[in-house]
Amino acid sequence: MPRRAFTLVELLVVIAIIAVLIALLLPAIQRVRESASRTSCSNNIKQVALALHAHHDAKRRFPAGILNKPGQLFTYPRTTWTVHLFPYLEQKVIFDLTDLSASAGPGDAVWTNPANCKGASPATQQALAVLLCPSDSGPKTHYHPDIQANYSRGNYAGFFGNMTAGAAARNSLGHLAAVFRTNVGVKLTQITDGSRNTMMLGETLRGVDGNDREYRGVFWYDHVGTNQIFTTNLPNSNSADVLFPGWCPQDLNLPKQNLPCSAGASDGSNNTAASRSRHGGGVNTAMADGSVQYITDSIDLTVWRGLGSINGNELVSLP
Numbered sequence: 001m002p003r004r005a006f007t008l009v010e011l012l013v014v015i016a017i018i019a020v021l022i023a024l025l026l027p028a029i030q031r032v033r034e035s036a037s038r039t040s041c042s043n044n045i046k047q048v049a050l051a052l053h054a055h056h057d058a059k060r061r062f063p064a065g066i067l068n069k070p071g072q073l074f075t076y077p078r079t080t081w082t083v084h085l086f087p088y089l090e091q092k093v094i095f096d097l098t099d100l101s102a103s104a105g106p107g108d109a110v111w112t113n114p115a116n117c118k119g120a121s122p123a124t125q126q127a128l129a130v131l132l133c134p135s136d137s138g139p140k141t142h143y144h145p146d147i148q149a150n151y152s153r154g155n156y157a158g159f160f161g162n163m164t165a166g167a168a169a170r171n172s173l174g175h176l177a178a179v180f181r182t183n184v185g186v187k188l189t190q191i192t193d194g195s196r197n198t199m200m201l202g203e204t205l206r207g208v209d210g211n212d213r214e215y216r217g218v219f220w221y222d223h224v225g226t227n228q229i230f231t232t233n234l235p236n237s238n239s240a241d242v243l244f245p246g247w248c249p250q251d252l253n254l255p256k257q258n259l260p261c262s263a264g265a266s267d268g269s270n271n272t273a274a275s276r277s278r279h280g281g282g283v284n285t286a287m288a289d290g291s292v293q294y295i296t297d298s299i300d301l302t303v304w305r306g307l308g309s310i311n312g313n314e315l316v317s318l319p
Contacts, residue, residue: 036134037133037134037135038135038279038284038294040133040134041133041134041135041155041203041277041279041284042284042292042294044129044130044131044132044133044155044156045133045156045201045203045284045285045286045292046286046290046292047089047130048085048089048130048131048156048201048286049200049201049286049287049290049291049292050290051085051088051089052085052088052200052201052286052290053290054088055084055085055088056187056188058088059185060187061185061186061187062081062179062180062185062186062187062200063081063084063085063185064081064084064180064181064182064183064184064185065080065081065158065160065180065181065182065184065228066078066079066080066081066182066183066222066228067079067182067183068169068182068183068222070183071169071170073165073166073169073182073222073267073268073269074107074108074222074223074268075108076104076108076109076110077100077104077109077110078107078108078109078110078111078222079100079110079111079222080219080220080221080222080226080227081158081180081227082131082154082219082220082227083095083098083100083111083219083220086098089128089130089131091126091128094123094126094128095123097116097122097123098111098116098123098124099113099115099116102115102116105117105147106146106147107146107147109222111124111151111220111221112147112149117147117149117150117151118149122149122150124149124150124151124152124220125141125149125150125151125152126152127140127141127152127153128152128154131152131153131154131155131156131219132153132154132155132206133155133156133203133277133278133284135277135278135279136155136205136206136277136278137278138153138205138206138207138208138209138216138217139153139206139207139208139209139214140152140153140206141153142212142214142215142217142218143212144212145212145213151218151220151221152218152219152220153206153207153216153217153218153219154204154206154217154219154227155203155204155205155206155217156201156202156203156204156227156286157201157202157203157204157219157226157227157228157229157273157275158178158179158180158200158201158227158228158229159178159179159180159199159200159201159202159229159230159231159308160178160180160181160224160228160229160230161175161176161177161178161230161231161308161309162174162175162176162178162230162231162232162305162308162309163175163176163230163232163272164224164230164232164242164269164270164271164272165224165228165268165269165270165271165272166265166267166268166269166270166271168181168182168230169182169269176231176305176306176308176309176312177309177310177311177312178231178308178309178310179191179198179199179200179288179310180200180228186310188288190310190311191288191310191311192310192311192313193306193309193310193311193312193313193314195287195288195289196287196288196289196291197287197306197307197316198287198288198307198308198309198310199231199285199286199287199288199293199307199308200285200286200287200288201285201286202229202235202275202283202284202285202286203275203276203277203283203284203285204216204217204225204226204227204229204273204275204276205217205258205259205276205277205278207252207259208252208254208257208259211251211252213246213247213249213252214252215243215244215247216243216247216259223243223244223247223268223271224241224242224243224244224264224268224271224272224273225241225243225244225247225261225271225273228273229273229274229275230272230273230274230308231304231305231307231308232272232274233272233274233301234274234297234299234301234304235274235275235276235277235282235283235295235296235297235299235304236258236274236275236276236277236281236282236283236297237260237274237297238255238260239260239274240253240255240260240261240262241259241260241261241262241272241273241274242261242262242263242264242270242271242272242273243261243262243263243264243271243273244263244264244268244271245263245264245265245266246263247261247263248261248262248263258276258277258278259276279294281296281297282294282295282296282297283295283297285307288310295307302314302316303316
């Protein structure tokens with residue numbers, strides 16, 4: 001008796017069923033992947049928080065947010081807190097490759113001196129896995145067209161206050177002091193709001209690939225949106241981050257990608273940026289006691305700003 005073959009209709013039905021099953025499974029697979037990425041992201045920010053505490057144990061204070069000439073933004077040496085954390089992230093080799101006493105290069109920065117950014121394998125271009133959140137597919141390095149050198153990016157930024165870069169640098173009226181400050185390393189004893197209720201770090205995004213004016217997430221640069229964030233707006237806010245002029249050309253204002261921005265003042269004084277992530281609905285934060293909290297976008301703004309201050313005497317707490 002001859003074997004009966006599949007008809008074309010039957011074959012199409014089987015293919016349709018397989019397609020439906022794949023369509024049902026893909027979201028579940030994506031959720032599992034994002035859950036794993038979010039866990040890895042949380043673990044990484046935890047490691048950075050522990051490194052900050054190791055720095056505090058050794059130096060009796062956290063690193064200064066940025067180092068500039070007193071009262072002047074974007075002045076020598078222009079080093080950032082992340083760079084000073086390398087030895088406590090088991091990256092002493094990279095730290096030793098960085099000459100923080102080098103003379104100023106272009107833009108009055110130590111990290112633009114050829115001794116630090118040129119050569120076969122300069123320290124400035126080393127992308128560190130511990131500083132990257134797997135949920136963010138943005139570029140890991142940035143080629144600076146003016147310096148003609150590569151600089152690594154990260155996803156973890158320090159909180160600098162509740163207003164703007166200028167307000168933080170001048171300690172203006174209404175500014176709430178944060179863990180990170182210009183030219184000042186904060187001590188745990190200065191966090192009178194309680195280390196459990198004070199945020200040190202939040203997530204930031206590395207921007208998009210293919211544009212040499214995309215500076216977001218480059219932790220070597222002492223600019224807002226690199227490794228400086230504020231509690232001016234809620235996490236993942238629809239409000240535009242106010243960035244240094246030239247850092248937000250029209251093609252980099254990307255609100256649909258959670259990267260809204262606008263051009264700020266030429267002196268950087270009104271620059272501010274929110275904590276942002278790819279998790280959907282919130283951001284990972286590291287508290288001053290070293291713990292990690294996932295904070296949702298729906299948090300009350302007053303509470304959010306209170307959590308970002310070290311001595312505001314706000315009655316806020318997390319579970």
